[in-house]
Amino acid sequence: MFKKILIANRGEIAARVIRSCHSMGIEAVAIYSEADENSRHVRVADNAYLVGGPRVNESYLNVDKIIEIALEANVDAIHPGYGLLSENAGFAKACHNNGIVFIGPTPEVIEKMGSKIEARKAMEAAGVPIVPGDSTPLLNVEEAEIAAKQIGYPIMLKASAGGGGIGMQMVHNQDELKKAFSGNQKRATDFFSNGAMFLEKLVEKPRHIEIQILADNEGNTIFLGERECSIQRRHQKVVEEAPSPFLDEKTRRKMGEDAVQAAKAIGYRNAGTVEFIMDENKNYYFLEMNTRLQVEHPITEEITGVDLVEQQIKIANGNLLTLEQSDIQLNGHAIEVRIYAEDPKTFFPSPGKITKFNILTGENIRHELAIEEGTTVTPFYDPMIGKLIVKGNSRDEAIKNLVNVLEKYEIEGIKSNIPVLLKIVTHPEFKNGNTTTNFIKEYLFQTKV
Template sequence: MFNKILIANRGEIAVRIIRTCKSLGIKTVAVYSEADENALHVKMADETYLLGGPRVVESYLNIDKIIEIAQLSKTEAIHPGYGLLSENAAFAIRCEQAGLVFIGPSPDVITRMGSKIEARKAMIEARVPIVPGIEYPLADAAEAVVEANQLGYPVMLKASAGGGGIGMQIVENNEELMAAFEGNQKRAINFFGNGAMFIEKYIVNPRHIEIQILSDGFGNNVYLWERECSIQRRHQKVVEEAPSQFLDEITRRKLGEAAVSAAASIGYKNAGTVEFLMDEEKNFYFLEMNTRLQVEHPVTEEITKLDLVAEQISIAAGNPLNFSQADVKRNGHAIEVRIYAEDPLTFYPSPGKITKLQIPTDKGIRHELGVHDKSIVSPYYDPMIAKMIVTGENRSEAIARLQVALANYQIEGIKTNIPMLKEIIAHPSFHSGHTTTNFIEAYLKK
């Protein structure tokens, strides 16, 4: 096992990783920007190093500085968390070149699965169902129109690189597609440095269901059940739960086996997530693979009682999994809500100083926090500041517990999306499990 790990991240995920490292007796190194000097992850780590200015390009995306600090601190491994450099193959390569263990899959796998087009090709080879579409980048908007008419509208225009819904748009006809192409391509270039675009058939009223996998490099691949992640705004998840109310046991097993097949076919190693779209008849289609820890990993931990960060570290240290698929049990129901520093009506970020933070601490409640009272929420980073996870013996108990917890969750000094979360959780369609990806647009007050 490692003696010291550097966490190349910030916020609640850095805190989360530090917590597991402490439980394993591993020393931690935190890196931070000038804006995060008093951040919680900085206070918790054994060693801390300043990266640079507040902007991510000056700090958390500064690969040279991170590698320099890792060598200076005699770190053995780097955990990238999620976002930032977690799916950056160039960073993984630099870690290897510096003699550091990158806690994640190989650079080749990151590269292949980081391209939605290449990932589609890989899934075709693995015989995993994919959404009808194309497996090559579009030359221009005119070619997109030709292909869209072959597929039939509506279609989903997508950037091949990146994620978070950037460069993605549903289009209903030729005119909409022509209008959408250039703008989405520019956004993809600005955010990912890659303007490759492709299209897929749009699945009407889909569910977004993903499978957590672990692969150890010794031929052992297991799935840790599913997460229902259909409640989204602007293609970003807001509420996640496990297990999904929509699945029967046969479909659940087929999804898990498809995810394991996908991982095995590309030689995957470490934790990863295979995401699927599912239609109203329970047909499922590969969406993408995230070659990292997911924001919503705690709901899987709650129903399996596994520490996914500990498993990541163990695999990266060269250990085989110490359990098989038959050992992975499923107990209870867990729901996670993401808490954003943003206006609940406009979704605009709401940076500022937190003047009061009072969180519920009743039975079955888990918090992943990147802030404390008196924290400054910076405008330079993603506005997600915390996650709350509730667990019950069944879904009804979990929902009831979540409603009480949200009512008692107090943050002052900034605006948050808690009012929107309360509205989602109280809605009859949420209670009945009718949670498709258009839930917020269809049901929430305008």
């Protein structure tokens, strides 16, 4: 087994990966920017190295410097966490080229799944349902107009290399398409250095449901149930739960089998997530594949009892899966909410020093935190400062537990989105399981999302 792993990330996910490393007897090496010198993930690591300035391109995205540190620290492997370099094929290649194991899939698979157009083509070839649309890269609005007429409005305009909702917009007619195309293409070019766009038919009243998979180096592949991630703001997930309140066992099994087929078709290795969009009649279509650990992975861990980071490390070490599909049983219900340092009225980031921080702990309550009392939240990074995960024997029990913990969550010195989270999880439509991706827009902030 690996003796030393570098975590090429920051915040709560770095601390979470470090915890699994320690439980496996593996030394954990952290990296930190000048802004993160006193961060929690630095304190809980065995060793920590300064990687650069406060901005991400100076530090956490500096591939050459991270590799240099990894070699200096004599690590066996690098865990990329999520975000940042986790789906960067060039970074995975750099690890391999320097004799360091990248804890994730191969660079070739990362590259293929990083292009939504190529991913659509691969899934269609594998027999996995895809949203009706046009998989041809569109380089200008004239090409988009021709494709849109063939598909029929309403449609979704998407960036091939997009993520996090960047470069994506709903379009109802030709005028909207003309207005939307250039702006989204520019954002895609700015963020991903790739302005290729494509179109899909709009799925009405959609749910966002994803399947967690694990695959070892011999191709043995299993799925670990699903996560409902439909409550989103500007295509960013806010509340996730497992299992979905909408699925029946037959649909769950079929989606899981399709996710396994998708993974096998591309030679996938390690942990990954196959994301689907589902309509009100339970028709589902491939959306994308995330070739990394998900932010919301803890809710799967809570209902299956499987440590996904531990599994990632074992697979990367060359171990075969000891779990079989029949071993995966879903027990209880888990819900995760993302805690952000942001103004709940304007959704603007709220950096500053945390002067008070008290949270409930106990059975069926799990906190994944980037902060503690005294931490200064800087303006340089994503404002997510933690995640709260609760579990119950039933969905109703999990909701009650969640509300209780949120109501007693004390954080001062910065503003947080906890008031918004409470509005969501106490809303009658949430309690009834009516959680489409339009939830926040329809029921909470019609003019602010």
